[in-house]
Amino acid sequence: xxxxxxxxxxxxxxxxxxxxxxxxxxxxxxxxxxxxxxxxxxxxxxxxxxxxxxxxxxxxxxxxxxxxxxxxxxxxxxxxxxxxxxxxxxxxxxxxxxxxxxxxxxxxxxxxxxxxxxxxxxxxxxxxxxxxxxxxxxxxxxxxxxxxxxxxxxxxxxxxxxxxxxxxxxxxxxxxxxxxxxxxxxxxxxxxxxxxxxxxxxxxxxxxxxxxxxxxxxxxxxxxxxxxxxxxxxxxxxxxxxxxxxxxxxxxxxxxxxxxxxxxxxxxxxxxxxxxxxxxxxxxxxxxxxxxxxxxxxxxxxxxxxxxxxxxxxxxxxxxxxxxxxxxxxxxxxxxxxxxxxxxxxxxxxxxxxxxxxxxxxxxxxxxxxxxxxxxxxxxxxxxxxxxxxxxxxxxxxxxxxxxxxxxxxxxxxxxxxxxxxxxxxxxxxxxxxxxxxxxxxxxxxxxxxxxxxxxxxxxxxxxxxxxxxxxxxxxxxxxxxxxxxxxxxxxxxxxxxxxxxxxxxxxxxxxxxxxxxxxxxxxxxxxxxxxxxxxxxxxxxxxxxxxxxxxxxxxxxxxxxxxxxxxxxxxxxxxxxxxxxxxxxxxxxxxxxxxxxx
Numbered sequence: 001x002x003x004x005x006x007x008x009x010x011x012x013x014x015x016x017x018x019x020x021x022x023x024x025x026x027x028x029x030x031x032x033x034x035x036x037x038x039x040x041x042x043x044x045x046x047x048x049x050x051x052x053x054x055x056x057x058x059x060x061x062x063x064x065x066x067x068x069x070x071x072x073x074x075x076x077x078x079x080x081x082x083x084x085x086x087x088x089x090x091x092x093x094x095x096x097x098x099x100x101x102x103x104x105x106x107x108x109x110x111x112x113x114x115x116x117x118x119x120x121x122x123x124x125x126x127x128x129x130x131x132x133x134x135x136x137x138x139x140x141x142x143x144x145x146x147x148x149x150x151x152x153x154x155x156x157x158x159x160x161x162x163x164x165x166x167x168x169x170x171x172x173x174x175x176x177x178x179x180x181x182x183x184x185x186x187x188x189x190x191x192x193x194x195x196x197x198x199x200x201x202x203x204x205x206x207x208x209x210x211x212x213x214x215x216x217x218x219x220x221x222x223x224x225x226x227x228x229x230x231x232x233x234x235x236x237x238x239x240x241x242x243x244x245x246x247x248x249x250x251x252x253x254x255x256x257x258x259x260x261x262x263x264x265x266x267x268x269x270x271x272x273x274x275x276x277x278x279x280x281x282x283x284x285x286x287x288x289x290x291x292x293x294x295x296x297x298x299x300x301x302x303x304x305x306x307x308x309x310x311x312x313x314x315x316x317x318x319x320x321x322x323x324x325x326x327x328x329x330x331x332x333x334x335x336x337x338x339x340x341x342x343x344x345x346x347x348x349x350x351x352x353x354x355x356x357x358x359x360x361x362x363x364x365x366x367x368x369x370x371x372x373x374x375x376x377x378x379x380x381x382x383x384x385x386x387x388x389x390x391x392x393x394x395x396x397x398x399x400x401x402x403x404x405x406x407x408x409x410x411x412x413x414x415x416x417x418x419x420x421x422x423x424x425x426x427x428x429x430x431x432x433x434x435x436x437x438x439x440x441x442x443x444x445x446x447x448x449x450x451x452x453x454x455x456x457x458x459x460x461x462x463x464x465x466x467x468x469x470x471x472x473x474x475x476x477x478x479x480x481x482x483x484x485x486x487x488x489x490x491x492x493x494x495x496x497x498x499x500x501x502x503x504x505x506x507x508x509x510x511x512x513x514x515x516x517x518x519x520x521x522x523x524x525x526x527x528x529x530x531x532x533x534x535x536x537x538x539x540x541x542x543x544x545x546x547x548x549x550x551x552x553x554x555x556x557x558x559x560x561x562x563x564x565x566x567x568x569x570x571x572x573x574x575x576x577x578x579x580x581x582x583x584x585x586x587x588x589x590x591x592x593x594x595x596x597x598x599x
Contacts, residue, residue, distance in 0.1 A: 028164075028225050028226055029162060029225045029226070029227075030162060030163065030164040030165070030225045031115055031159065031162050031163060031164055032115075032116075032164040033151075033159065033163060033164070035115075035116050036115050036116065038118070039115060039116050039117050039118060039119075040117050040118065040119050041114060041115065041117065045152055045154065045155055046154070046155045046158045047154060047155075049077055049114065050158075053158075058190060058191065058194075060182070060183065060191065061191075061194075062183055062191060062194040062195045062198070063194065065183070065229040065230075066228060066229045066230035066231070067227065067228070068227050068228050069109060069227040069228075070107070070109070072227075073107070073108070073109050075106055075107075075108065078108050078114075089102045089105055089106070090102070161179055161182075172216055173214065173215070173216040176216035176217050176218055177204075177207075177216065177217065179225075180217045180221075180224065181202065181204055183195045184199070184201060184202045185201060185202060185204055186201040186202065186203055186204070186288050187204075199281070199283075199289070200265070200281070200283050200284075200287065200288055200289035200291075201288050201289065202288060202289050202291075202292070203288040203289075206288070206290075206292075206293070207292060210292045210293055210294065211294045211296075212292065212294070219235075219240075220235035220237075221235055222235060234257075234259065234278075237258040237259070237262075238258075241258070242446035242447060243442070243446055243452065245439070245442040245443045245446070246322070246323070246332050246333070246334055246438075246439055246442055246455065247322050247334040247335075247336060250320065250321075250322045250323070251323075251455075251457075252442070252452065252455045252456070254452060254455065254456050254458075255275060255276050255277060255458075255524060255527060256268075256276070256277040256306075257276060257277060257278050257279065259278075259279050260277045260278060260279045260305075260306070261295065261302070261305070261306075262294045262295050262296070263279060263291055263292075263294065263295070264290040264291055264292075264293045264294070264295060265281060265282050265283075265284075265289060265290045265291050266279040266280065266281055266282060266291065267279065267280050267281075267282050268305060268306050268313055269313060270312070270313040270314060270524075270525060272525075274527075274528070275314075275524055275525040275526070275527035275528070277306070277313050277314075277315075300319050303319050304319075307319050309550075309551060310550075310551075311550060314523035314524040314525060314550065315523075315550060316523075316550055316553050316554050316557070317550045317551045317553075317554060318551075318553075318554030318555075318557075320554060320557055321338065321339040322334050322336055322338075324336050324337050324338065324339060324341075324342040325337055325342065325346075326341070326342050326345060326346075326561070326564050326565055326568055327561075327564065328432060328435055328436065328439075329428050329431065329432050330428065330431045330432075330435070330509075330513070331431070331435050332434075332435035332436070332438040332439045332442075332454070332455055333435065333439070334439065339561075341558075341561050341562055341564075341565040342565065344565065344569070345564075345565030345566070345568045345569045346568070348569035349568050349569050349571060349572060351572075352569075352571070352572025352573050353572050353580075355572070356572055356577070356581075392590070392591045395590045395591070396587050396590045396591055398590070399586050399587060399589075399590035400583060400586065400587060400590075403586050404582065404583045404586060405429065407421060407422060407425070416483070417483070419479075420476050420479045420480050420483060421476070422476075423472045423473065423475055423476025423479065424472075424473055424476035424477060424480070424506065425579075426469075426472070427469030427470070427472045427473050428473075430465075430469055431466070431469055434454060434462075434465075435454075437454060438451065438454030438455045439455075441454065442455060457517075457520070457530075457533070458527050458528065458529050458530045458533075459529060459532075460529045460532040461532075463529060463530060463531075463532035463533035463536075464532040464533065464534070466533070467514075467517075467532075467533045467534050467535050467536060470510050470513060470514060470535065471535065473506065473507075473510050474507060474510055474511070477503050477506060477507045477510075480498060480503055481500070481503070483498075498575070499574050499575035499576055501570070501574065502567065502570065502571075502574045502575065502576045505563055505566060505567040505570070506567065508563050509560060509563050509564055509567065512556060512559060512560040512563065513560060514535050514536055514539065515539065515556060516553065516556055516557060516560060517533060517535075517536030517539075517540075518535075518536045518537075518538075518539035518540040518542065518543060519540070519543055519549055519552070519553050519556070520536075520553070521533065521536055521537055521540040522540040522541075522543035522544060522546075522549060523543075523549055523550055523553065526540065
């Protein structure tokens, strides 16, 4: 039993390493010469098994490249040398072991790789040194004369195309290009004319001008040298490139492949199973392929490939701006303020803070003159810095954690009011921390998988927690409105009265957020795990089969954004100003510094 396992392990260790990425394959067109020479067929000529190749009018034949390895296999090729195997099978024996069904052993390639199958008597792999001339080591395996060449001249003709190209080979790119362009080039050969009937050809001169001109084909098309050539998977751009951050792609575009945006001569389509926006080639008769001429535009024309009226891939017809700094309390926004809504809201907000600050600096200070306000601000900043970078830092942080973040003082005064306040306040804190960590992780740590979990709205954890926090906010606002009608005796003296305008704006923002989430889920075809966004997923069913959702979405998004801007602009003039003032006052009191008390 252990001997058999050792033999199997030895065989698996000899399976070829195909092109880039250490992709293991026993069905490659490329042959690793060193491993071939250590196999049991290491001194067998290519023509001994592939004798029909020399009789073909055309090799390679583009009509054959998409066939599977099994399509080329004939057991007669193996029986020409291993006829005793058939006798053993007829007697119910294979490999000195009894077998139940002989038919299960007639497909030799299932278990044996003819190019790398090791001897069952001894394993010469450890004795073989690929750095030395092969013909001097043949005796290790076959006890042949040292004068035998590694390959015959006929076999060298085969290996000119079929030799595995080492990643360290300085001529790797040219050799791989020659192999691929033999069929895909546009030099007018018979093979290329046949290929052109199926796929557009590639202009070699244009290819050398592309952004990936210094990379060989198999770096992206890592299965290009395998059988079933037409079924190879698209390369993953992330093996060399990182995803765009939130500011670049507005919502990270996690359901959009890189090629759908950056390849030319393609049509973006949405995969019916994964709901991911992928691509298919478009073809103009008589023209060479422009596929590799990557698109790298920065204007709206770049986005219009997907974002247009009536598109069927679930893209918003409007080109929306990136989520700005206004959105950061709830989303992984960006540190930007380029859109009109954000600019107007911030101008009004800063004007309100300036008016408030003028009151802060109206107290007496031992400075006079036209620059007194500047000196007051300087003194405030200086004394604040002294408190932060001193032993007072710990009590300040302690106060901010317990009295600002956990609302300890409010709880001591009124547990009911603390509950209502926490239902509204805590979700914003959670969302802000989640978004800011996700945003900066996408910029600084784009290779970490957890980064994109935090930005993936369809990830189970993200979808559930963001819906939960939205429900908490709405519940808190509802309870706050009911509390307004409570008896005056229940009110806590010294606390600001309720600002229903501000609460109404917050509630409206959350409600529109749920509507937009429902529309997004419906537009993108209810992608996997979107059901964890319980509220959004439930309401998304209302949009099933509804036309024009991608057009309406943009208008509702702007209503959501304008309401957010209105809340920010209104904040310095509202009773919610205490969310800015309270932390400052509490921190100053915690410091208990005489210099600070001068103000």
